Amino acid sequence: MTPHPLGSLAIIGGGIIGLSIARRAAQAGWSVRVHRTGEHGASWVAAGMLAPHSEGWPGEERLLRLGLESLRLWHESGFLDELPxxxxxxxxxxxVAVDRADVADLRTVADWLSGQG
Incomplete structure (x- = not known):
């Protein structure tokens, strides 16, 4: 086995995020090993979805900024261009709101996002 100049990297999780990280790290020259269970992971829930505008809530400004930056990197990194x-x-x-409680939540988030710029 040829040694990799950047070293070895262990990825815990073989879902969409773990495999994306492993792929990018291997392309960068890391020796990568993915560790996963035989059971279903969480990828089926949201498939690594980045949706900071719909997942955020008032008081989670740092999380919103992190999500927005992740979304920017996802689109600008060229990662999508390399996919088949x-x-x-x-x-x-x-x-979509399915009841009045959902409507209230969407209004709360919309007002909060409007204040975030």
């Missing part, structure tokens, strides 16, 4: 055409990515999303 069979991989589908979304650029927009729709949040």
């Amino acid at each position: 055409p069979q991989v589908i990515t979304a650029r927009e999303s729709l949040v």
